[in-house]
Amino acid sequence: MNETGPATRQLAGGLSAKKSLVVILVLIALHVLPWTIPSHLLHTMIMIFIFTIMGQGWNVLGGYVGQFSFGHALFFGLGAYTSTLLFLHLGLTPWIGIFIACSVSISVGLFVGFLSFRYGLSGPFFALIMLAFAEIFHLVSTTWKAVGSSLGLLIPLEGNAPALMQFTGKMPFYYISLWFMVGALYLVWRFEKTRLGLYFLAVREDKDAAEALGVNTFKSQMTAMAISAGLTAVGGTIYAQYLLYIDPDITFGVINSVEIMIRPIIGGPGTVLGPLLGSIVLTPLSEFTREVFQSYSGVYLMIYGIVLVIVIMFLPDGLIGFAKNMLRKSRGN
Amino acid sequence: MNASFILQSLIDGLLIGGVYSLVAIGLTLIFGVLRIVNFAHGALMMLGMYTTYWSFSLLHIDPYLSIVITIPVLFLIGSLFQKFLITPIIDAPEHNQLLLTLGVSLFLENLVVFLWSPDYRVTRTSYEFAYLYLGDISISLMRVLAFATSMIVAAIVYLLLTKTDLGKAIRAASEEPRGAVLMGINVRRIYWITFGIGSACAGVAGSATAPFFPAYPTVGGLFVITAFMVVVLGGMGSVLGAFVGGLIIGVADAVGGMIFPGAMKSIISFVLFILILLFKPTGLFGSSR
Numbered sequence: 001m002n003e004t005g006p007a008t009r010q011l012a013g014g015l016s017a018k019k020s021l022v023v024i025l026v027l028i029a030l031h032v033l034p035w036t037i038p039s040h041l042l043h044t045m046i047m048i049f050i051f052t053i054m055g056q057g058w059n060v061l062g063g064y065v066g067q068f069s070f071g072h073a074l075f076f077g078l079g080a081y082t083s084t085l086l087f088l089h090l091g092l093t094p095w096i097g098i099f100i101a102c103s104v105s106i107s108v109g110l111f112v113g114f115l116s117f118r119y120g121l122s123g124p125f126f127a128l129i130m131l132a133f134a135e136i137f138h139l140v141s142t143t144w145k146a147v148g149s150s151l152g153l154l155i156p157l158e159g160n161a162p163a164l165m166q167f168t169g170k171m172p173f174y175y176i177s178l179w180f181m182v183g184a185l186y187l188v189w190r191f192e193k194t195r196l197g198l199y200f201l202a203v204r205e206d207k208d209a210a211e212a213l214g215v216n217t218f219k220s221q222m223t224a225m226a227i228s229a230g231l232t233a234v235g236g237t238i239y240a241q242y243l244l245y246i247d248p249d250i251t252f253g254v255i256n257s258v259e260i261m262i263r264p265i266i267g268g269p270g271t272v273l274g275p276l277l278g279s280i281v282l283t284p285l286s287e288f289t290r291e292v293f294q295s296y297s298g299v300y301l302m303i304y305g306i307v308l309v310i311v312i313m314f315l316p317d318g319l320i321g322f323a324k325n326m327l328r329k330s331r332g333n
Numbered sequence: 334m335n336a337s338f339i340l341q342s343l344i345d346g347l348l349i350g351g352v353y354s355l356v357a358i359g360l361t362l363i364f365g366v367l368r369i370v371n372f373a374h375g376a377l378m379m380l381g382m383y384t385t386y387w388s389f390s391l392l393h394i395d396p397y398l399s400i401v402i403t404i405p406v407l408f409l410i411g412s413l414f415q416k417f418l419i420t421p422i423i424d425a426p427e428h429n430q431l432l433l434t435l436g437v438s439l440f441l442e443n444l445v446v447f448l449w450s451p452d453y454r455v456t457r458t459s460y461e462f463a464y465l466y467l468g469d470i471s472i473s474l475m476r477v478l479a480f481a482t483s484m485i486v487a488a489i490v491y492l493l494l495t496k497t498d499l500g501k502a503i504r505a506a507s508e509e510p511r512g513a514v515l516m517g518i519n520v521r522r523i524y525w526i527t528f529g530i531g532s533a534c535a536g537v538a539g540s541a542t543a544p545f546f547p548a549y550p551t552v553g554g555l556f557v558i559t560a561f562m563v564v565v566l567g568g569m570g571s572v573l574g575a576f577v578g579g580l581i582i583g584v585a586d587a588v589g590g591m592i593f594p595g596a597m598k599s600i601i602s603f604v605l606f607i608l609i610l611l612f613k614p615t616g617l618f619g620s621s622r
Contacts (some may be wrong), residue, residue: 068428070372070435115607119614123427124370128561129610135558136603143597254554258439265432298443298451298550305443308436312429313421
């Protein structure tokens with residue numbers, strides 16, 4: 001962001017003392033929490049964090065610029081596959097791999113963005129073009145032997161090797177995913193108040209009007225795409241290192257795109273905390289129903305479907321929008 | 334790879350392309366009139382496949398005759414879907430409409446998993462292995478029947494749109510909804526009828542493929558992406574474009590199948606799709622709207 005003018009400094013205000021205190025207390029609590037909860041809850045927390053990172057990635061493009069992607073599994077998969085392949089073939093540590101994964105993901109994202117935004121393809125067109133691209137990579141990764149084909153890739157566990165982002169316990173992943181998530185939330189929170197962040201909102205609200213006022217909508221959309229693709233790839237790399245196994249379905253699969261986008265949509269698209277809130281609500285729900293209805297593994301997706309329909313019909317601004325509305329009403333009375 | 338093998342693949346591609354055409358006609362019809370991309374279109378096709386599977390295995394009705402059941406069932410499901418779920422969000426932002434249809438699609442697919450398990454179900458007919466021979470070329474009878482069924486239904490839809498008053502009203506609502514209201518056309522009624530017709534198209538395509546393509550809950554996902562590519566290729570909202578586009582994508586897949594292994598055969602149609610987006614995003618028969 002090289003656009004730092006007086007407007008930027010004015011807009012990028014901090015939090016009030018009260019809010020800062022709340023944030024600090026929550027952060028301290030989150031750092032103490034893993035020592036007090038059982039292992040399977042630790043897993044749920046890690047999944048909440050990882051999906052918040054990716055949800056935030058989706059949110060930059062979907063929530064802030066209003067380009068809803070149905071194929072963010074594309075970036076997740078690119079993140080997971082790039083770092084894993086680099087580690088398997090070149091022995092490169094995922095700590096560096098994660099940056100290369102981001103670059104690869106951003107490049108592909110910019111290509112798709114170029115194809116779509118240059119013609120002003122938006123709404124359902126953009127959504128389904130993203131889905132089609134995710135599906136191309138799904139096909140290639142399913143068929144191509146060099147990337148593991150449909151069997152997927154197993155990352156050999158080298159024991160406790162922090163330099164290779166490998167740990168025998170869950171605890172380190174808790175902190176890694178927590179810090180990356182806090183980083184992602186902070187990034188978007190700061191960004192929201194920059195000039196470019198405001199351009200994003202202008203493009204979302206009325207593209208033609210924004211263009212008429214001199215906002216370069218194409219550039220805004222491409223920037224959002226780059227940030228979005230990069231953030232989502234980060235989640236993909238961490239996910240791969242955490243599970244030590246990836247295959248085409250769990251990375252590039254359609255369901256994964258749904259998993260990524262449904263969280264910010266339920267939580268509140270275009271808000272900093274929306275993806276986190278959505279993740280806190282949905283991740284335990286899906287983990288829980290998967291445990292309870294083991295033989296009917298599709299039940300949680302059925303619930304996703306119902307939740308999605310209800311939210312679109314009655315709470316189009318997500319849970320945060322709903323909460324804000326309630327707050328406004330109660331103040332009005 | 335000899336000439337007759339190539340010719341045979343191309344014919345197979347053209348035959349399956351006819352089915353793609355019908356799926357895409359349903360999708361483009363709904364888009365043209367309601368301006369909604371129905372992501373649940375694949376799920377509706379899947380329901381068509383299951384309708385045929387169950388009427389064959391429980392009632393012993395021939396799969397190609399079962400369309401007399403599939404058409405009313407899917408028309409009913411489609412029009413109820415429109416009336417109760419689409420109507421309330423008809424003025425919502427486009428992406429929310431798409432998300433709603435995604436939600437419906439997730440629900441339907443996993444309801445089927447819940448009811449009938451994720452197993453593959455094949456409708457096994459007595460003429461499963463019947464082939465037509467043209468010199469060296471053998472063509473599966475089922476594929477010919479699937480093509481013929483799809484083409485007949487597509488022709489009926491086309492005649493309905495061009496020759497009847499209802500068709501005129503649908504086209505009017507598609508081109509100029511406000512003007513149509515002023516002319517005394519009940520556009521709300523046109524909306525649910527169109528959605529019903531579009532859904533029935535998807536259902537018939539499902540019935541037609543059931544004898545040679547296994548039915549499973551998420552099978553629609555495969556077809557909905559293809560149908561979307563067909564619709565973009567032909568031009569959004571263009572019925573003629575969807576028809577031609579379907580045949581093109583069918584043949585492109587067949588060519589891909591000759592060059593690439595297994596699932597990679599769709600690569601050619603994907604590349605075609607990207608090229609269309611690069612050079613002619615309004616599609617072959619699309620207007621600039």
